[in-house]
Amino acid sequence: MQTPQKIAVVGSGLVGTLLAIYLKKKGHTVHVFDRSPDIRTVEFSGRSINLVMSNRGWKTLRDIGLEDEIKKIGIPVDKRGIHLQDGTYTTQHYGKEGEAIYSLSRGILNRRMIDLAEEAGVEFFFNHKIWDVTLSTATLHIGESERGEWTDLQYDKVFGADGAFSRIRHRMQRQSMFDYSQEFMKIGYKELHIPANPDGTHKIDKNSLHIWPRGNFMLMALSNLDGSFTCTLFMPFEGENSFEQLKDEKALVEFFANYFPDTKEVIPDLVEDFFKNPKSYLVMMKCFPWTHNDKVALIGDSAHAIVPFYGHGMNAGFEDITILNEMIEKFGDDWEKIFREYEISRKPNADAIAELSFRNFMEMSSRTADQKFLLQKKIEKWFSDKHPGKWKPLYSRVTFSNQPYSEALAIGEFQNNIMEKVMQMPNIEEKWNSQEVEQKIIDLLKK
Amino acid sequence: MQTPQKIAVVGSGLVGTLLAIYLKKKGHTVHVFDRSPDIRTVEFSGRSINLVMSNRGWKTLRDIGLEDEIKKIGIPVDKRGIHLQDGTYTTQHYGKEGEAIYSLSRGILNRRMIDLAEEAGVEFFFNHKIWDVTLSTATLHIGESERGEWTDLQYDKVFGADGAFSRIRHRMQRQSMFDYSQEFMKIGYKELHIPANPDGTHKIDKNSLHIWPRGNFMLMALSNLDGSFTCTLFMPFEGENSFEQLKDEKALVEFFANYFPDTKEVIPDLVEDFFKNPKSYLVMMKCFPWTHNDKVALIGDSAHAIVPFYGHGMNAGFEDITILNEMIEKFGDDWEKIFREYEISRKPNADAIAELSFRNFMEMSSRTADQKFLLQKKIEKWFSDKHPGKWKPLYSRVTFSNQPYSEALAIGEFQNNIMEKVMQMPNIEEKWNSQEVEQKIIDLLKK
Numbered sequence: 001m002q003t004p005q006k007i008a009v010v011g012s013g014l015v016g017t018l019l020a021i022y023l024k025k026k027g028h029t030v031h032v033f034d035r036s037p038d039i040r041t042v043e044f045s046g047r048s049i050n051l052v053m054s055n056r057g058w059k060t061l062r063d064i065g066l067e068d069e070i071k072k073i074g075i076p077v078d079k080r081g082i083h084l085q086d087g088t089y090t091t092q093h094y095g096k097e098g099e100a101i102y103s104l105s106r107g108i109l110n111r112r113m114i115d116l117a118e119e120a121g122v123e124f125f126f127n128h129k130i131w132d133v134t135l136s137t138a139t140l141h142i143g144e145s146e147r148g149e150w151t152d153l154q155y156d157k158v159f160g161a162d163g164a165f166s167r168i169r170h171r172m173q174r175q176s177m178f179d180y181s182q183e184f185m186k187i188g189y190k191e192l193h194i195p196a197n198p199d200g201t202h203k204i205d206k207n208s209l210h211i212w213p214r215g216n217f218m219l220m221a222l223s224n225l226d227g228s229f230t231c232t233l234f235m236p237f238e239g240e241n242s243f244e245q246l247k248d249e250k251a252l253v254e255f256f257a258n259y260f261p262d263t264k265e266v267i268p269d270l271v272e273d274f275f276k277n278p279k280s281y282l283v284m285m286k287c288f289p290w291t292h293n294d295k296v297a298l299i300g301d302s303a304h305a306i307v308p309f310y311g312h313g314m315n316a317g318f319e320d321i322t323i324l325n326e327m328i329e330k331f332g333d334d335w336e337k338i339f340r341e342y343e344i345s346r347k348p349n350a351d352a353i354a355e356l357s358f359r360n361f362m363e364m365s366s367r368t369a370d371q372k373f374l375l376q377k378k379i380e381k382w383f384s385d386k387h388p389g390k391w392k393p394l395y396s397r398v399t400f401s402n403q404p405y406s407e408a409l410a411i412g413e414f415q416n417n418i419m420e421k422v423m424q425m426p427n428i429e430e431k432w433n434s435q436e437v438e439q440k441i442i443d444l445l446k447k
Numbered sequence: 448m449q450t451p452q453k454i455a456v457v458g459s460g461l462v463g464t465l466l467a468i469y470l471k472k473k474g475h476t477v478h479v480f481d482r483s484p485d486i487r488t489v490e491f492s493g494r495s496i497n498l499v500m501s502n503r504g505w506k507t508l509r510d511i512g513l514e515d516e517i518k519k520i521g522i523p524v525d526k527r528g529i530h531l532q533d534g535t536y537t538t539q540h541y542g543k544e545g546e547a548i549y550s551l552s553r554g555i556l557n558r559r560m561i562d563l564a565e566e567a568g569v570e571f572f573f574n575h576k577i578w579d580v581t582l583s584t585a586t587l588h589i590g591e592s593e594r595g596e597w598t599d600l601q602y603d604k605v606f607g608a609d610g611a612f613s614r615i616r617h618r619m620q621r622q623s624m625f626d627y628s629q630e631f632m633k634i635g636y637k638e639l640h641i642p643a644n645p646d647g648t649h650k651i652d653k654n655s656l657h658i659w660p661r662g663n664f665m666l667m668a669l670s671n672l673d674g675s676f677t678c679t680l681f682m683p684f685e686g687e688n689s690f691e692q693l694k695d696e697k698a699l700v701e702f703f704a705n706y707f708p709d710t711k712e713v714i715p716d717l718v719e720d721f722f723k724n725p726k727s728y729l730v731m732m733k734c735f736p737w738t739h740n741d742k743v744a745l746i747g748d749s750a751h752a753i754v755p756f757y758g759h760g761m762n763a764g765f766e767d768i769t770i771l772n773e774m775i776e777k778f779g780d781d782w783e784k785i786f787r788e789y790e791i792s793r794k795p796n797a798d799a800i801a802e803l804s805f806r807n808f809m810e811m812s813s814r815t816a817d818q819k820f821l822l823q824k825k826i827e828k829w830f831s832d833k834h835p836g837k838w839k840p841l842y843s844r845v846t847f848s849n850q851p852y853s854e855a856l857a858i859g860e861f862q863n864n865i866m867e868k869v870m871q872m873p874n875i876e877e878k879w880n881s882q883e884v885e886q887k888i889i890d891l892l893k894k
Contacts, residue, residue, distance in 0.1 A: 147597075165621075173629075174612075176728045181628035182620075281623050 003333050004028050005156035008140055010130050010168055012039070014051075014106075015300030015317035016161030017113040020122040022064055022321055026328065030122045031155075033140070035129040040114060044107040047191055047280050050222035050230040051109065052077065052101040052209070052311035054399040060318035063325070066116060073112060074102030075223045081208030082368050083262055091208060092368070092377060095400050096385075101311065103209070103222040105230065133158055133171050138295040157335065158296045161317075164285050166302030172292060185282040185307060187361070188243060189234045192219075192273050194266045196227025203266045204229070211364055212260050217241050218365040219260055231267065234365065243279055282307050284354055288347055291339035299324065304350035309360035310398060316353050316405070320346055352405035356398060356412075376419050379432050383441055390445060391415070418444040450780050451475050452603035455587055457577050457615055459486070461498075461553075462747030462764035463608030464560040467569040469511060469772055477569045478602075480587070482576040487561060491554040494638055494727050497669035497677040498556065499524065499548040499656070499758035501846040507765035510772070513563060520559060521549030522670045528655030529815050530709055538655060539815070539824060542847045543832075548758065550656070550669040552677065580605055580618050585742040604782065605743045608764075611732050613749030619739060632729040632754060634808070635690060636681045639666075639720050641713045643674025650713045651676070658811055659707050664688050665812040666707055678714065681812065690726055729754050731801055737790040741782035744789070746771070751797035756807035757845060763800050763852070767793055799852035803845060803859075823866050826879050830888055837892060838862070865891040 004027045009016045012034035024030045036042075053074060061067045078100040080092045094101065114124065131150060132141040138158045143150035160168025164182075173180050194203055204210060206223035217235035224230060236242040241259075246252045249271050256263060256270060263270075285305035291297040300317030323345050327338040367373040377393075384391040394412035397403050422428065422440060431437060451474045456463045459481035471477045483489075500508075500521060508514045525547040527539045541548065561571065578597060579588040585605045590597035607615025611629075620627050641650055651657060653670035664682035671677060683689040688706075693699045696718050703710060703717060710717075732752035738744040747764030770792050774785040814820040824840075831838040841859035844850050869875065869887060878884060 147594075150594075177631045179630045181630075183626045183628075184624045 002026055002028070002328065007031070007157045007159065008033060008138070008153070008155040009159045009161055010034075010133075010140070011160070011162035011166075011300075011302070012036075012110075012114060012124060012126070013161060013163060013300070014110055014113060014314050015321065016159070017110070017117050017122075018060065018064075018066075018318060019159060019161055019299060019321050019324075021066075021113075021117050021120050022325055024117070024120045024122050025064065032117070032122055032124045033128045033130055033142070034124070034126050036126065038114070038124070038126040039107060040111045047278050048106045048230065049189065049191070049220075049232045049308050050224070051104045051106050051314050052222070053104055054101045054311065054315050056312075056315040056319040056322070056402060058102075059402060060322045063322065069116065070104075070109065070112065071102065073108055073225060074104045075206055075225065076100035077103050077207055077209050077222070079208050080368065081205055081210045083210060083212045083260075084369055085212075085214065085259060085261075087262060090374070092374065093381070095396050099396070099400050100207070101209075101399060103206075103224070105224050108225070130162070130167055133160075133168050133296065135171060135175070135292040135296050157294070160296065160298045160302045161300050163301045164283055164305035166298065168296065169287060169298055169302050172289075172296070172298070173287070175292075178287065178289065180285075180287045182283055182285045182305075185284070186236050186238070187217075187234055188237050188279050188281055189232050190243070190274065190279055191277045192231035192233055192267055193269060194221055194229035194231055194263075195268065200227045202227050202229070211368055212263070213365050213367075213369040214241070214259055215366050215369075219263070220364075229266075234361075237279075246274070249275075284358065286351065286354065288343070290343040290347070294335035294339060297324075297339050297342070303346070304354060306350075306354045306357045307361065308357070309364055310353065310357040312353050312357060312398065316350060319349075319402075349405040352409040353398070356394075356405065356409055372423065375429065375432060376423055379422060379428075379437065380415075380419065382433050383438065386438070387442075390442070449473055449475070449775065454478070454604045454606065455480060455585070455600065455602040456606045456608055457481075457580075457587070458607070458609035458613075458747075458749070459483075459557075459561060459571060459573070460608060460610060460747070461557055461560060461761050462768065463606070464557070464564050464569075465507065465511075465513075465765060466606060466608055466746060466768050466771075468513075468560075468564050468567050469768055471564070471567045471569050472511065473775065479564070479569055479571045480575045480577055480589070481571070481573050483573065485561070485571070485573040486554060487558045494725050495553045495677065496636065496638070496667075496679045496755050497671070498551045498553050498761050499669070500551055501548045501758065501762050503759075503766040503769070503849060504762040505549075506849060507769045510769065516563065517551075517556065517559065518549070520555055520672060521551045522653055522672065523547035524550050524654055524656050524669070526655050527815060528652055528657045530657060530659045530707075531816055532659075532661065532706060532708075534709060537821070539821065540828070542843050546843070546847050547654075548656075548846060550653075550671070552671050555672070577609070577614055580607075580615050580743065582618060582622070582739040582743050604741070607743065607745045607749045608747050610748045611730055611752035613745065615743060616734060616745055616749050619736075619743070619745070620734070622739075625734065625736065627732075627734045629730055629732045629752075632731070633683050633685070634664075634681055635684050635726050635728055636679050637690070637721060637726055638724045639678035639680055639714055640716060641668055641676035641678055641710075642715065647674045649674050649676070658815055659710070660812050660814075660816040661688070661706055662813050662816075666710065667811075676713075681808075684726075693721070696722075731805065733798065733801065735790070735794055737794070738786035741786060744771075744786050750793070751801060753797075753801045753804045754808065755804070756811055757800065757804040759800050759804060759845065763797060766796075766849075796852040799856040800845070803841075803852065803856055819870065822876065822879060823870055826869060826875075826884065827862075827866065829880050830885065833885070834889075837889070 006029045007023050009020045009032045012032050020030045020032050058067055061070055082090045128142055130140050130142050131146050138155045140153045141150045160166050162168055172178055197203055202223055210221040212219040219233050221229040221231040238244045246255055252274055283305055290303045299320045306313055324342045327341045331337045380393045384393055397408035453476045454470050456467045456479045459479050467477045467479050505514055508517055529537045575589055577587050577589050578593050585602045587600040588597045607613050619625055644650055649670055657668040659666040666680050668676040668678040685691045693702055699721055730752055737750045746767045753760055771789045774788045778784045827840045831840055844855035
């Protein structure tokens with residue numbers, strides 16, 4: 001057990017709240033600050049993408065005894081449901097029989113987590129704006145406005161779980177030797193909505209992650225408990241098939257009729273939602289170091305903001321907690337060592353999931369509409385079922401295992417090189433599950 | 448001629464001051480702000496690397512009639528002087544007969560430029576700290592301290608020439624869709640000093656850029672007008688042969704005796720200078736966009752901070768002014784267009800010189816000590832002298848031409864691939880200036 005400390009967590013999002021529970025259970029006094037009102041008291045914003053919880057996230061919850069509690073508010077999703085423009089609908093299973101990711105509403109999950117944290121004894125301070133931090137003393141500077149009066153609050157440790165535009169990181173960034181990058185995608189997103197049937201059932205299969213892949217843009221839908229779906233339209237801000245072009249009702253309705261004809265029945269409030277909900281940006285943020293002495297540490301999006309195309313933002317953030325907790329158990333009261341080992345362990349894996357997530361946009365928006373790609377996935381699955389010890393597909397490594405992301409990325413590239421060769425075999429369409437293909441893969445694996 | 452405007456330039460460094468002269472001569476009211484005291488009234492800091500002015504910088508000065516004035520305070524440097532550890536000394540000319548870069552003391556140059564700007568009618572406001580800017584209205588926020596009282600100063604345009612840690616950019620960085628990265632090198636530097644002889648002459652050849660290449664570290668010296676040299680020791684902060692290891696006088700003196708034996712006579716104040724002068728950091732900074740509507744623009748290091756190993760930080764910044772001026776002449780009062788075309792034109796070239804500069808550390812610190820590399824340079828020079836229309840070495844493109852940096856980089860890579868093949872020819876050491884080699888290069892150029 002550690003010597004009890006007074007710890008501030010900045011940010012009451014998913015990672016901040018779960019971290020607070022972990023720290024509280026270690027015996028510390030834990031205060032969570034958030035500049036926003038209590039999410040339990042406000043309406044949702046209409047700018048959310050539904051979350052998917054996979055193995056890494058569940059592990060972090062399980063280790064602190066919360067897995068069952070949270071599974072109650074999730075819906076298992078075991079496949080992609082792919083809607084082609086010509087009306088064809090195909091499915092592609094994510095993993096083996098019984099393997100699934102879970103669709104969760106960010107708002108509902110966050111509210112539940114805050115309840116659980118309060119039950120555990122964490123104290124929350126909403127509408128408290130942290131403007132700055134003195135790193136050397138873990139002192140928070142708090143006030144109504146950035147240029148107004150500030151109050152100082154002194155802690156033993158400060159965790160910055162305050163997201164991609166973290167104020168805590170903002171201070172660290174002005175230190176020498178702090179590496180930092182932020183890169184905005186040319187693609188943004190907008191939330192849309194498929195309501196439930198009158199009897200509360202789902203209008204389309206709730207156990208699929210629905211994708212309408214259209215090249216440089218796509219629509220996506222993930223189920224909610226109440227029978228509805230949260231949809232997300234991803235598209236470029238400018239150029240062909242972009243937000244810029246969907247300026248009025250006519251352009252929007254024509255666009256959807258042309259590209260997403262099968263959504264007409266299920267998205268009745270398209271026009272209202274589209275022009276009411278904000279257009280949101282996607283940013284990739286990397287930095288290093290993540291900690292300052294034994295005083296301050298970044299965690300989750302504040303340390304590594306990624307794009308949502310692998311569904312791993314929350315999972316990677318929760319895994320930060322798992323690793324931090326491992327270091328706490330290993331090094332006890334030596335917080336400098338805990339912080340150092342935590343950032344060294346996590347940084348390459350954060351970079352790897354950033355890369356995997358970035359690449360996955362092309363997979364989701366283009367390649368899922370490509371027969372050759374679907375065949376490749378089928379071959380991988382077939383070979384993997386026959387030789388589970390020899391082949392685990394990249395998606396399964398990332399989503400259904402705890403293998404470090406950096407290893408998954410490296411092995412994924414090795415496997416991809418093999419599959420490129422396999423796909424070039426003559427008549428692969430006919431003989432994809434032949435002994436010849438099987439032997440070819442085995443030979444290539446030996447190299 | 449443009450409609451006269453009220454323009455603020457933030458930063459009284461070399462780029463800010465020269466930009467102010469350009470803008471003043473266009474008929475604008477120009478105010479230059481700097482948080483520091485007037486450099487003409489203070490001692491130099493002991494943390495400077497001498498500058499080299501090359502073709503691009505001279506062009507910008509020439510176009511405004513200042514080339515001759517500034518040449519008076521520069522010393523032409525037409526070659527590298529390479530000091531090997533075994534005492535061997537070799538030279539390597541930078542370009543053709545008569546081509547030279549110019550060594551300039553940053554402080555002396557900056558003082559002279561401020562004098563010239565004042566003569567032109569530019570107004571300077573030293574000890575004025577700009578903390579923030581309102582981008583949409585080009586309003587500067589100025590005050591004694593960041594958290595104290597601020598005064599607002601309203602301009603028609605604001606230029607951020609306030610260096611790698613620009614406050615103006617700091618505000619832009621908090622806008623959506625602003626891409627930004629800062630990366631610190633693992634190598635830092637320290638200023639040292641070779642004094643003049645008692646009679647005011649230089650102790651070593653003043654027309655050479657002296658390098659002591661030692662692999663992952665190096666010493667460099669550039670001449671000053673007063674007979675002295677400004678030396679710069681570049682080395683890693685940590686690890687083998689690092690600043691971390693040179694903790695006391697004994698370690699320092701032994702290190703220099705071992706690696707730089709021929710400096711013993713010429714750097715008499717080694718110990719004093721080393722422990723008095725600060726250890727400085729090197730940062731690479733990239734961002735985009737560089738402008739905000741027709742109100743605010745970044746220029747020089749605030750838009751693209753690079754490492755000093757090609758001697759092009761100031762030259763690239765001055766070239767920004769040349770291009771901005773071209774756009775002003777082309778688009779008159781359409782400042783939005785001027786800013787847009789300026790940033791689009793400059794960004795790829797800023798990225799290219801950043802890359803070239805980064806790579807040049809290895810060339811200076813390691814490859815100049817490598818016989819094979821020196822031979823390669825000799826072959827390039829020999830071929831280029833014979834076929835000036837067919838081959839211009841990369842260094843000459845960057846330093847003795849105004850070819851866009853991005854083109855120079857691309858052609859440099861093409862040429863380098865050719866030279867790699869040439870250097871693999873059997874017995875290249877003997878036949879380097881044979882017809883066979885000449886023909887080989889001509890053939891490879893045709894591909």
